[in-house]
Amino acid sequence: MRHFLPLCAVLLLAPAAALAQQGPASIAPLAAAPLPPKPPLQKQTGPATRAAAATAPADGAVVQIAAAAGAQGTAETVQRINDYFNSFKTMVGDFVQVDPDGTRRQGEFAILKPGRVIFRYAAPSRIELVADGRSVAVRDKKLKTQDITPLSATPLRFLLSENFNLARNANVTGVYKDDVFATVVLEEKQPMVGTFKLMIMFDAQTMQLKQWTVTDPQGYDTTVAVSKLDTSYRPDPALFVINRD
Template sequence: MPLRSSPFVLLARLGSFGAVAVAASLAFAAPPTPTPSPSPAATASPKAPMVMQNAGVKPGGLAPAQREALSAINRYFNSVRTMSGAFVQFGPDGETADGEFHMARPGKIRFIYAKPSNLDIVADGIDVVVRDIKNQTKDLYPLGKTPLRFLLADQIDLTSEANVTKVSLEPDLISVVLEQNTVFGDGKLTMVFDRKSSELRQWTVTDAQGYDTTVAVYNVTPNQPVDEKLFKIDRTIIR
């Protein structure tokens, strides 16, 4: 998997916590130069991203059903302080990667990629570091300038978040789109929740060039102790 199509589109299918809206996968930069591939077919399986078809509305014009659904998501999402589980990441070229993740709100998350990927991503509440183990490089980005800030906030309120631009209701799913200017340029974060349980199922980060990175999480355990050492960043060796 190319280094630059890493997550931050992380947060895809949060098992009990949803099982990304993490790391929400965040595409840090556009991939080499491929033409964006078409969206994968919709599916509820953790092996492929889901696709929402309906157009949404801005928060100011929320219908009662939309506001009720978002309020339920707020209550559930804010009740989860930590979580650990597995993730599958889908890049803009069709490449995939997987591994495990650990999260502690506010602000902390760690993505540990399985081989053959050489990526390791950690947010410590202030910054996000992307490490390439093979090439022994590290890149640091301000957490507040990445899509992860929505997923890792201490509290969220999707009914009043100014960056929410669309809310779409399906029989089984709810899709929420947030847009913001990030260190990587204008971007969009799409989070998909289970309509019945309000659990996060998937998130997709779309960069300024229209490339999508999707993360789905599963086998998630919420509100259990997480080792704080997982989120430690050594700033003395960051280039």
């Protein structure tokens, strides 16, 4: 049996359709990894947007800023997020995933840049997601099957790139900041499929990664909140191998 693999499945989460076939996982309360509210995604047309346009990088970046209380300059926010992502090559931590139907799942993940990540879902889930720098595989450990997608065809490449630069990323449609969170919104258009949105949220003070939300072309959201992040531990490169035999 092969798993349905929509584009959102390779945005750092396993396909909800495949996971749903296995029954609910044993999940800790979401309070252990709180999910902050989503900011508005619509384009702003007030003074804050015009001010942001005036301070935007001159290289043609598509960035805007929400007219929120306590908002800071867009260029400064973009630079701080860039600096944060480029400050580490590895990251390990825990995650809690919330599927479109409200189901919560949890597990552990590890990143080894460029291009490599593994997400291991806690039992009773048998799904594992792995990217090896070229491809992304969603594996069923019990059935010993996998679906493989080119990494370059997925927005996952944004978070796993060696040189993260929002100012030069044409997929960025919004940058927002208030007193609690800094948020980046990206859109990925796929022919014959539609537009996927990826919203990444950071702590406004430290710029530490907090969560991301994938919105598929039908408007369904899947959210992943991360916690206990460690950028000093180097995971074993053997974790990120995809067997193509």
